[in-house]
Ligand code: BES
Ligand code: MN
Protein backbone atom coordinates (compact mmCIF):
# COMPACT_ATOMS: atom_id res chain seq x y z
CA UNK A 170 0.00 0.00 0.00
CA UNK A 171 1.32 3.44 -0.93
CA UNK A 172 1.13 6.40 1.35
CA UNK A 173 1.56 9.93 0.11
CA UNK A 174 1.60 13.28 1.86
CA UNK A 175 0.21 16.35 0.14
CA UNK A 176 -0.03 19.91 1.27
CA UNK A 177 -3.76 20.46 0.91
CA UNK A 178 -6.25 23.00 2.14
CA UNK A 179 -9.77 21.78 2.74
CA UNK A 180 -11.03 23.43 -0.46
CA UNK A 181 -8.23 21.74 -2.39
CA UNK A 182 -9.17 18.38 -0.94
CA UNK A 183 -12.51 18.57 -2.75
CA UNK A 184 -10.71 18.47 -6.09
CA UNK A 185 -8.65 15.33 -5.45
CA UNK A 186 -9.90 12.25 -7.26
CA UNK A 187 -10.40 9.42 -4.75
CA UNK A 188 -12.95 6.71 -4.00
CA UNK A 189 -13.50 8.06 -0.51
CA UNK A 190 -12.58 11.07 1.56
CA UNK A 191 -12.16 11.08 5.33
CA UNK A 192 -12.30 14.47 7.04
CA UNK A 193 -10.68 14.45 10.47
CA UNK A 194 -12.51 17.02 12.56
CA UNK A 195 -10.81 17.89 15.87
CA UNK A 196 -12.62 19.75 18.64
CA UNK A 197 -10.48 22.77 17.91
CA UNK A 198 -11.28 22.80 14.21
CA UNK A 199 -8.62 23.88 11.78
CA UNK A 200 -8.74 27.45 10.39
CA UNK A 201 -9.35 25.83 7.02
CA UNK A 202 -12.68 24.72 8.32
CA UNK A 203 -13.87 28.29 7.76
CA UNK A 204 -13.39 27.90 4.03
CA UNK A 205 -16.34 28.98 2.00
CA UNK A 206 -16.87 25.77 0.05
CA UNK A 207 -19.72 23.26 -0.01
CA UNK A 208 -17.63 20.67 1.77
CA UNK A 209 -16.52 22.95 4.58
CA UNK A 210 -20.02 24.36 5.00
CA UNK A 211 -21.52 20.88 5.12
CA UNK A 212 -19.07 19.78 7.80
CA UNK A 213 -19.47 22.97 9.84
CA UNK A 214 -23.24 22.79 9.69
CA UNK A 215 -23.26 19.13 10.71
CA UNK A 216 -21.20 19.99 13.77
CA UNK A 217 -23.26 23.11 14.59
CA UNK A 218 -26.56 21.25 14.19
CA UNK A 219 -25.21 18.42 16.37
CA UNK A 220 -25.94 15.94 13.59
CA UNK A 221 -22.58 14.49 14.46
CA UNK A 222 -21.73 13.90 18.10
CA UNK A 223 -18.60 15.28 19.66
CA UNK A 224 -17.35 11.95 20.97
CA UNK A 225 -14.12 10.79 19.36
CA UNK A 226 -14.94 8.39 16.54
CA UNK A 227 -18.44 9.76 15.81
CA UNK A 228 -18.97 9.59 12.06
CA UNK A 229 -21.30 11.26 9.59
CA UNK A 230 -21.40 9.83 6.07
CA UNK A 231 -22.35 11.63 2.90
CA UNK A 232 -22.75 10.42 -0.66
CA UNK A 233 -21.99 12.44 -3.78
CA UNK A 234 -21.67 15.83 -2.14
CA UNK A 235 -21.87 18.57 -4.72
CA UNK A 236 -18.47 19.87 -5.76
CA UNK A 237 -16.59 16.97 -4.16
CA UNK A 238 -14.65 14.57 -6.34
CA UNK A 239 -14.68 11.66 -3.87
CA UNK A 240 -17.96 9.75 -4.09
CA UNK A 241 -18.18 9.00 -0.38
CA UNK A 242 -17.23 11.33 2.43
CA UNK A 243 -16.87 10.49 6.10
CA UNK A 244 -16.70 13.32 8.59
CA UNK A 245 -15.21 12.03 11.83
CA UNK A 246 -14.58 13.64 15.20
CA UNK A 247 -10.95 13.39 16.28
CA UNK A 248 -11.11 15.05 19.69
CA UNK A 249 -7.85 16.56 20.86
CA UNK A 250 -5.97 15.31 17.80
CA UNK A 251 -3.75 13.05 19.93
CA UNK A 252 -2.39 9.86 18.37
CA UNK A 253 -4.89 7.77 20.35
CA UNK A 254 -7.87 9.90 19.35
CA UNK A 255 -6.70 10.00 15.73
CA UNK A 256 -6.36 6.23 15.64
CA UNK A 257 -9.84 5.78 17.05
CA UNK A 258 -11.29 8.29 14.59
CA UNK A 259 -9.69 6.72 11.53
CA UNK A 260 -10.73 3.20 12.52
CA UNK A 261 -14.31 4.40 13.04
CA UNK A 262 -14.39 6.21 9.70
CA UNK A 263 -12.92 3.25 7.82
CA UNK A 264 -15.48 0.91 9.40
CA UNK A 265 -18.37 3.25 8.56
CA UNK A 266 -17.24 3.76 4.97
CA UNK A 267 -17.26 0.01 4.22
CA UNK A 268 -14.69 0.72 1.57
CA UNK A 269 -15.46 -2.46 -0.40
CA UNK A 270 -13.37 -2.40 -3.52
CA UNK A 271 -12.16 1.17 -3.07
CA UNK A 272 -8.62 1.71 -4.27
CA UNK A 273 -7.83 5.30 -3.44
CA UNK A 274 -8.44 6.96 -0.12
CA UNK A 275 -7.94 10.61 0.66
CA UNK A 276 -7.62 11.57 4.29
CA UNK A 277 -7.70 15.24 5.15
CA UNK A 278 -5.88 15.71 8.43
CA UNK A 279 -5.09 19.45 8.60
CA UNK A 280 -2.27 20.27 10.99
CA UNK A 281 -1.85 16.73 12.30
CA UNK A 282 1.17 16.01 14.55
CA UNK A 283 3.92 13.54 13.63
CA UNK A 284 2.66 11.07 16.23
CA UNK A 285 -0.92 11.33 15.03
CA UNK A 286 0.22 10.87 11.42
CA UNK A 287 1.88 7.59 12.40
CA UNK A 288 -1.28 6.49 14.22
CA UNK A 289 -3.36 7.42 11.21
CA UNK A 290 -1.24 5.40 8.77
CA UNK A 291 -1.22 2.40 11.08
CA UNK A 292 -4.99 2.57 11.42
CA UNK A 293 -5.64 2.69 7.67
CA UNK A 294 -3.28 -0.25 7.18
CA UNK A 295 -4.95 -2.21 9.96
CA UNK A 296 -8.46 -1.55 8.70
CA UNK A 297 -7.59 -2.66 5.17
CA UNK A 298 -5.41 -5.69 6.01
CA UNK A 299 -6.74 -8.95 4.71
CA UNK A 300 -5.34 -12.42 5.36
CA UNK A 301 -5.38 -14.45 2.15
CA UNK A 302 -2.38 -16.80 2.27
CA UNK A 303 -4.47 -19.92 2.89
CA UNK A 304 -7.81 -18.46 1.72
CA UNK A 305 -7.40 -18.36 -2.04
CA UNK A 306 -10.98 -17.20 -2.57
CA UNK A 307 -10.81 -14.39 -0.02
CA UNK A 308 -10.69 -10.85 -1.28
CA UNK A 309 -7.19 -9.43 -1.16
CA UNK A 310 -6.69 -5.86 -0.01
CA UNK A 311 -8.02 -3.54 -2.69
CA UNK A 312 -6.90 -0.27 -1.14
CA UNK A 313 -3.85 0.79 -3.13
CA UNK A 314 -3.09 4.31 -2.10
CA UNK A 315 -3.74 6.57 0.85
CA UNK A 316 -3.15 10.26 0.32
CA UNK A 317 -2.96 12.30 3.49
CA UNK A 318 -3.73 15.97 3.04
CA UNK A 319 -1.95 18.11 5.61
CA UNK A 320 -1.14 21.75 6.29
CA UNK A 321 2.61 21.34 5.70
CA UNK A 322 3.69 18.15 3.95
CA UNK A 323 7.40 19.01 3.97
CA UNK A 324 7.48 19.25 7.77
CA UNK A 325 6.03 15.74 8.10
CA UNK A 326 8.11 13.93 5.48
CA UNK A 327 10.45 12.25 8.00
CA UNK A 328 7.49 11.18 10.13
CA UNK A 329 5.87 9.70 7.04
CA UNK A 330 8.97 7.65 6.21
CA UNK A 331 9.14 6.29 9.74
CA UNK A 332 5.44 5.49 9.87
CA UNK A 333 5.53 3.81 6.49
CA UNK A 334 8.45 1.60 7.52
CA UNK A 335 6.66 0.80 10.76
CA UNK A 336 3.52 -0.25 8.90
CA UNK A 337 5.63 -2.50 6.68
CA UNK A 338 7.27 -4.13 9.70
CA UNK A 339 3.97 -4.56 11.53
CA UNK A 340 2.34 -6.14 8.49
CA UNK A 341 5.25 -8.53 8.02
CA UNK A 342 4.97 -9.64 11.64
CA UNK A 343 1.20 -9.95 11.42
CA UNK A 344 1.27 -11.96 8.22
CA UNK A 345 3.77 -14.52 9.51
CA UNK A 346 2.12 -14.85 12.90
CA UNK A 347 -1.23 -15.41 11.21
CA UNK A 348 0.02 -18.18 8.94
CA UNK A 349 -1.02 -21.66 10.12
CA UNK A 350 1.55 -23.73 12.02
CA UNK A 351 1.97 -26.18 9.13
CA UNK A 352 2.83 -23.24 6.90
CA UNK A 353 4.88 -21.12 9.29
CA UNK A 354 7.26 -23.89 10.35
CA UNK A 355 10.71 -23.07 11.73
CA UNK A 356 12.14 -23.88 8.28
CA UNK A 357 9.70 -21.61 6.41
CA UNK A 358 10.16 -18.81 8.90
CA UNK A 359 13.92 -19.04 8.49
CA UNK A 360 13.52 -18.94 4.72
CA UNK A 361 11.39 -15.83 5.01
CA UNK A 362 14.05 -14.27 7.25
CA UNK A 363 16.71 -15.11 4.69
CA UNK A 364 14.77 -13.18 2.07
CA UNK A 365 15.13 -10.08 4.22
CA UNK A 366 18.88 -10.26 3.71
CA UNK A 367 18.29 -8.63 0.36
CA UNK A 368 17.76 -5.48 2.38
CA UNK A 369 20.76 -3.18 2.56
CA UNK A 370 23.14 -3.53 5.49
CA UNK A 371 21.35 -6.70 6.60
CA UNK A 372 22.87 -10.16 6.99
CA UNK A 373 20.97 -13.28 7.95
CA UNK A 374 22.44 -16.54 9.10
CA UNK A 375 20.46 -19.68 9.99
CA UNK A 376 21.72 -22.44 12.28
CA UNK A 377 20.22 -25.95 12.32
CA UNK A 378 20.07 -28.72 14.95
CA UNK A 379 23.68 -29.84 14.49
CA UNK A 380 25.13 -26.36 14.89
CA UNK A 381 22.93 -25.64 17.89
CA UNK A 382 23.97 -28.97 19.46
CA UNK A 383 27.61 -28.17 18.83
CA UNK A 384 27.21 -24.84 20.58
CA UNK A 385 25.77 -26.69 23.59
CA UNK A 386 22.29 -25.19 23.72
CA UNK A 387 20.88 -28.08 25.74
CA UNK A 388 17.75 -26.27 26.89
CA UNK A 389 16.73 -25.19 23.39
CA UNK A 390 17.46 -28.68 22.01
CA UNK A 391 15.32 -30.29 24.72
CA UNK A 392 12.25 -28.36 23.55
CA UNK A 393 12.87 -29.12 19.88
CA UNK A 394 13.58 -32.84 20.32
CA UNK A 395 9.94 -33.93 20.35
CA UNK A 396 9.19 -32.50 16.92
CA UNK A 397 9.62 -33.83 13.39
CA UNK A 398 10.30 -30.27 12.25
CA UNK A 399 13.96 -29.38 12.62
CA UNK A 400 14.75 -26.31 14.73
CA UNK A 401 16.04 -23.14 13.13
CA UNK A 402 18.07 -20.52 14.98
CA UNK A 403 17.92 -17.29 13.00
CA UNK A 404 20.65 -14.69 13.50
CA UNK A 405 20.14 -11.27 11.90
CA UNK A 406 22.71 -8.51 11.76
CA UNK A 407 21.81 -4.98 10.79
CA UNK A 408 24.84 -2.75 10.54
CA UNK A 409 24.02 0.95 10.46
CA UNK A 410 27.03 2.13 12.51
CA UNK A 411 30.76 1.34 12.56
CA UNK A 412 31.56 -2.28 13.48
CA UNK A 413 32.98 -1.29 16.86
CA UNK A 414 29.73 0.31 17.98
CA UNK A 415 28.00 -2.00 20.48
CA UNK A 416 24.70 -3.35 19.12
CA UNK A 417 21.25 -3.57 20.61
CA UNK A 418 20.37 -7.28 20.65
CA UNK A 419 16.75 -8.33 20.19
CA UNK A 420 15.71 -11.88 21.06
CA UNK A 421 12.32 -13.26 19.93
CA UNK A 422 10.56 -16.44 21.08
CA UNK A 423 9.81 -18.49 17.99
CA UNK A 424 7.69 -21.43 19.10
CA UNK A 425 5.81 -22.04 15.84
CA UNK A 426 3.39 -24.28 17.72
CA UNK A 427 3.07 -24.91 21.44
CA UNK A 428 1.12 -28.06 22.33
CA UNK A 429 2.65 -27.95 25.80
CA UNK A 430 4.63 -31.11 24.99
CA UNK A 431 4.18 -34.03 27.39
CA UNK A 432 2.59 -31.52 29.80
CA UNK A 433 -0.07 -31.29 27.09
CA UNK A 434 -2.32 -28.25 26.92
CA UNK A 435 -6.11 -28.66 27.02
CA UNK A 436 -7.89 -28.75 23.64
CA UNK A 437 -9.97 -25.56 23.54
CA UNK A 438 -8.21 -22.69 21.78
CA UNK A 439 -5.02 -24.68 21.36
CA UNK A 440 -4.94 -23.48 17.74
CA UNK A 441 -4.02 -20.05 19.09
CA UNK A 442 -0.65 -21.47 20.09
CA UNK A 443 0.39 -20.93 16.47
CA UNK A 444 0.83 -17.33 17.64
CA UNK A 445 3.51 -18.47 20.08
CA UNK A 446 6.09 -17.18 17.61
CA UNK A 447 4.76 -13.64 18.03
CA UNK A 448 8.04 -12.51 19.60
CA UNK A 449 9.99 -13.94 16.67
CA UNK A 450 7.64 -12.28 14.18
CA UNK A 451 8.00 -8.93 15.96
CA UNK A 452 11.79 -9.09 15.97
CA UNK A 453 11.86 -10.03 12.28
CA UNK A 454 9.30 -7.34 11.46
CA UNK A 455 11.46 -4.79 13.24
CA UNK A 456 14.34 -5.71 10.92
CA UNK A 457 12.05 -5.19 7.93
CA UNK A 458 11.53 -1.62 9.16
CA UNK A 459 15.24 -1.14 9.95
CA UNK A 460 16.19 -2.13 6.42
CA UNK A 461 13.80 0.55 5.14
CA UNK A 462 14.94 3.34 7.42
CA UNK A 463 18.66 2.56 7.72
CA UNK A 464 19.21 4.24 11.10
CA UNK A 465 22.75 4.76 12.40
CA UNK A 466 23.09 1.96 14.93
CA UNK A 467 23.86 -1.75 15.00
CA UNK A 468 21.16 -4.27 15.83
CA UNK A 469 21.41 -8.04 16.21
CA UNK A 470 18.34 -10.28 16.10
CA UNK A 471 18.38 -13.74 17.70
CA UNK A 472 15.35 -15.85 16.91
CA UNK A 473 15.24 -19.43 18.23
CA UNK A 474 12.46 -21.29 16.39
CA UNK A 475 11.03 -24.77 16.97
CA UNK A 476 7.83 -26.64 17.78
CA UNK A 477 6.90 -27.90 21.24
CA UNK A 478 5.40 -31.37 20.67
CA UNK A 479 4.64 -34.55 22.63
CA UNK A 480 6.44 -37.59 21.23
CA UNK A 481 8.29 -40.75 22.18
CA UNK A 482 11.45 -38.73 22.02
CA UNK A 483 10.05 -35.62 23.65
CA UNK A 484 11.53 -34.15 26.82
CA UNK A 485 9.74 -35.39 29.98
CA UNK A 486 8.82 -33.72 33.27
CA UNK A 487 11.77 -34.41 35.53
CA UNK A 488 14.39 -34.43 32.78
CA UNK A 489 17.46 -32.36 33.62
CA UNK A 490 19.26 -30.55 30.79
CA UNK A 491 22.41 -28.45 30.63
CA UNK A 492 21.97 -24.98 29.16
CA UNK A 493 24.57 -23.13 27.09
CA UNK A 494 25.45 -21.17 30.24
CA UNK A 495 26.48 -24.43 31.96
CA UNK A 496 23.63 -24.12 34.45
CA UNK A 497 21.44 -27.22 34.70
CA UNK A 498 17.63 -27.04 34.55
CA UNK A 499 15.07 -29.51 35.84
CA UNK A 500 12.17 -29.39 33.39
CA UNK A 501 9.21 -29.88 35.71
CA UNK A 502 6.69 -28.73 33.13
CA UNK A 503 7.36 -29.10 29.41
CA UNK A 504 4.80 -26.36 28.74
CA UNK A 505 7.18 -23.77 30.22
CA UNK A 506 9.23 -24.12 27.02
CA UNK A 507 9.61 -20.49 25.99
CA UNK A 508 12.07 -19.71 28.77
CA UNK A 509 14.08 -22.79 27.77
CA UNK A 510 14.72 -21.66 24.24
CA UNK A 511 15.20 -18.04 25.33
CA UNK A 512 17.73 -18.78 28.06
CA UNK A 513 20.18 -20.26 25.55
CA UNK A 514 19.64 -17.36 23.15
CA UNK A 515 20.28 -14.88 26.01
CA UNK A 516 23.55 -16.64 26.83
CA UNK A 517 24.49 -16.60 23.15
CA UNK A 518 23.76 -12.84 23.04
CA UNK A 519 26.64 -12.09 25.44
CA UNK A 520 29.18 -12.64 22.63
CA UNK A 521 27.92 -9.46 20.95
CA UNK A 522 28.57 -7.34 24.07
CA UNK A 523 25.20 -5.62 23.65
CA UNK A 524 24.57 -2.02 24.71
CA UNK A 525 21.12 -3.37 25.55
CA UNK A 526 19.62 -6.86 25.41
CA UNK A 527 15.86 -7.10 24.92
CA UNK A 528 13.84 -10.29 24.65
CA UNK A 529 10.26 -10.44 23.42
CA UNK A 530 8.07 -13.46 24.14
CA UNK A 531 4.51 -14.74 24.40
CA UNK A 532 5.78 -16.20 27.64
CA UNK A 533 3.02 -16.67 30.19
CA UNK A 534 -0.73 -16.95 30.52
CA UNK A 535 -0.19 -15.30 33.90
CA UNK A 536 0.80 -12.06 32.17
CA UNK A 537 -2.55 -12.04 30.37
CA UNK A 538 -4.26 -12.38 33.75
CA UNK A 539 -2.14 -9.55 35.19
CA UNK A 540 -2.34 -6.98 32.39
CA UNK A 541 -4.96 -8.18 29.91
CA UNK A 542 -4.69 -7.25 26.25
CA UNK A 543 -3.68 -3.60 26.52
CA UNK A 544 -0.17 -3.39 27.94
CA UNK A 545 2.66 -5.89 27.59
CA UNK A 546 4.60 -6.85 30.72
CA UNK A 547 7.96 -5.08 30.93
CA UNK A 548 10.80 -6.30 33.12
CA UNK A 549 14.24 -4.72 33.31
CA UNK A 550 17.33 -4.60 35.48
CA UNK A 551 17.90 -0.95 34.44
CA UNK A 552 15.59 1.99 35.15
CA UNK A 553 16.83 3.91 32.11
CA UNK A 554 16.13 1.07 29.72
CA UNK A 555 12.71 0.46 31.25
CA UNK A 556 11.82 4.13 30.91
CA UNK A 557 13.01 4.28 27.30
CA UNK A 558 10.94 1.23 26.37
CA UNK A 559 7.86 2.43 28.19
CA UNK A 560 8.13 5.84 26.52
CA UNK A 561 8.57 4.25 23.08
CA UNK A 562 5.47 2.12 23.67
CA UNK A 563 3.35 5.02 24.88
CA UNK A 564 4.39 7.18 21.92
CA UNK A 565 3.45 4.51 19.38
CA UNK A 566 0.23 3.28 21.04
CA UNK A 567 2.01 -0.03 21.63
CA UNK A 568 2.20 0.28 25.40
CA UNK A 569 3.82 -1.79 28.13
CA UNK A 570 3.96 -1.59 31.91
CA UNK A 571 6.86 -2.25 34.23
CA UNK A 572 6.70 -5.26 36.53
CA UNK A 573 8.93 -6.16 39.50
CA UNK A 574 12.06 -8.34 39.63
CA UNK A 575 12.66 -8.69 43.39
CA UNK A 576 14.99 -11.60 44.14
CA UNK A 577 12.43 -13.04 46.55
CA UNK A 578 10.39 -14.06 43.52
CA UNK A 579 12.96 -16.64 42.45
CA UNK A 580 12.58 -18.75 45.61
CA UNK A 581 10.14 -21.06 43.87
CA UNK A 582 12.58 -21.92 41.08
CA UNK A 583 14.73 -24.02 43.41
CA UNK A 584 15.29 -27.65 42.45
CA UNK A 585 16.69 -30.63 44.37
CA UNK A 586 18.14 -32.09 41.19
CA UNK A 587 19.45 -29.17 39.13
CA UNK A 588 20.64 -25.58 39.48
CA UNK A 589 17.05 -24.49 38.97
CA UNK A 590 13.60 -25.71 37.96
CA UNK A 591 11.83 -24.26 34.93
CA UNK A 592 8.66 -23.41 36.87
CA UNK A 593 7.69 -21.99 40.24
CA UNK A 594 4.22 -22.07 41.81
CA UNK A 595 1.10 -20.42 40.37
CA UNK A 596 1.46 -17.02 42.05
CA UNK A 597 3.14 -14.27 40.00
CA UNK A 598 3.75 -16.63 37.08
CA UNK A 599 4.88 -13.89 34.71
CA UNK A 600 7.36 -12.56 37.28
CA UNK A 601 8.88 -15.96 38.07
CA UNK A 602 9.32 -16.59 34.33
CA UNK A 603 11.21 -13.28 34.09
CA UNK A 604 13.34 -14.26 37.12
CA UNK A 605 14.20 -17.51 35.35
CA UNK A 606 15.41 -15.58 32.29
CA UNK A 607 17.39 -13.17 34.46
CA UNK A 608 19.57 -16.07 35.64
CA UNK A 609 21.01 -16.15 32.13
CA UNK A 610 21.91 -12.46 31.97
CA UNK A 611 24.98 -10.99 33.67
CA UNK A 612 24.08 -8.28 36.20
CA UNK A 613 26.35 -5.86 34.27
CA UNK A 614 24.25 -6.40 31.17
CA UNK A 615 21.40 -3.93 30.61
CA UNK A 616 18.49 -6.24 29.88
CA UNK A 617 14.75 -6.03 29.39
CA UNK A 618 12.09 -8.66 28.87
CA UNK A 619 8.70 -8.00 27.25
CA UNK A 620 6.01 -10.58 27.99
CA UNK A 621 3.65 -10.07 25.05
CA UNK A 622 1.33 -13.02 25.73
CA UNK A 623 -1.67 -10.68 26.05
CA UNK A 624 -0.96 -8.33 23.17
CA UNK A 625 0.50 -10.36 20.29
CA UNK A 626 -2.87 -11.52 18.99
CA UNK A 627 -6.63 -11.13 19.36
CA UNK A 628 -8.97 -14.03 20.09
CA UNK A 629 -12.64 -14.48 19.19
CA UNK A 630 -14.34 -13.22 16.06
CA UNK A 631 -11.45 -10.94 15.11
CA UNK A 632 -8.86 -13.64 15.79
CA UNK A 633 -5.55 -12.57 14.34
CA UNK A 634 -2.07 -11.30 15.03
CA UNK A 635 -1.55 -7.65 15.95
CA UNK A 636 2.05 -7.16 14.86
CA UNK A 637 2.87 -5.85 18.33
CA UNK A 638 5.40 -4.80 19.59
CA UNK A 639 7.11 -3.86 16.30
CA UNK A 640 6.13 -0.20 16.72
CA UNK A 641 7.54 -0.09 20.26
CA UNK A 642 10.81 -1.78 19.28
CA UNK A 643 11.33 0.38 16.21
CA UNK A 644 10.65 3.58 18.14
CA UNK A 645 13.05 2.50 20.89
CA UNK A 646 15.79 1.77 18.33
CA UNK A 647 15.30 5.08 16.52
CA UNK A 648 15.35 6.94 19.85
CA UNK A 649 18.49 5.04 20.81
CA UNK A 650 20.16 5.96 17.49
CA UNK A 651 19.28 9.61 18.14
CA UNK A 652 20.71 9.42 21.69
CA UNK A 653 23.91 7.87 20.33
CA UNK A 654 24.27 10.56 17.69
CA UNK A 655 23.90 13.23 20.37
CA UNK A 656 26.53 11.62 22.59
CA UNK A 657 29.06 11.33 19.79
CA UNK A 658 28.78 14.99 18.77
CA UNK A 659 31.99 16.62 20.06
CA UNK A 660 31.33 19.27 22.65
CA UNK A 661 32.01 22.86 21.57
CA UNK A 662 35.49 23.94 22.77
CA UNK A 663 34.35 26.40 25.45
CA UNK A 664 31.91 23.91 26.96
CA UNK A 665 34.53 21.16 26.92
CA UNK A 666 37.01 23.37 28.77
CA UNK A 667 34.34 24.26 31.29
CA UNK A 668 33.53 20.60 31.84
CA UNK A 669 37.20 19.82 32.47
CA UNK A 670 37.54 22.63 34.98
CA UNK A 671 34.42 21.42 36.73
CA UNK A 672 35.95 17.97 37.12
CA UNK A 673 38.96 19.13 39.08
N1 BES B 1 3.00 -19.93 25.15
C1 BES B 1 2.57 -20.14 26.49
C2 BES B 1 2.08 -18.87 27.16
C3 BES B 1 0.70 -18.42 26.77
C4 BES B 1 -0.41 -19.09 27.22
C5 BES B 1 0.54 -17.28 26.04
C6 BES B 1 -1.67 -18.63 26.91
C7 BES B 1 -0.73 -16.82 25.72
C8 BES B 1 -1.83 -17.49 26.15
C9 BES B 1 3.75 -20.67 27.32
O1 BES B 1 4.63 -21.48 26.65
C10 BES B 1 3.17 -21.48 28.43
O2 BES B 1 2.58 -22.48 28.14
N2 BES B 1 3.32 -21.02 29.66
C11 BES B 1 2.77 -21.69 30.79
C12 BES B 1 3.79 -21.66 31.89
C13 BES B 1 3.43 -22.52 33.05
C14 BES B 1 3.51 -23.99 32.67
C15 BES B 1 4.36 -22.22 34.20
C16 BES B 1 1.51 -20.96 31.19
O3 BES B 1 1.48 -19.72 31.13
O4 BES B 1 0.54 -21.62 31.50
MN1 MN C 1 4.04 -23.53 26.67
Ligand code: ZN
Nearest residue numbers: 424427445507
Ligand atom coordinates in the same frame (compact mmCIF):
# COMPACT_ATOMS: atom_id res chain seq x y z
ZN1 ZN D 1 4.80 -21.19 24.64
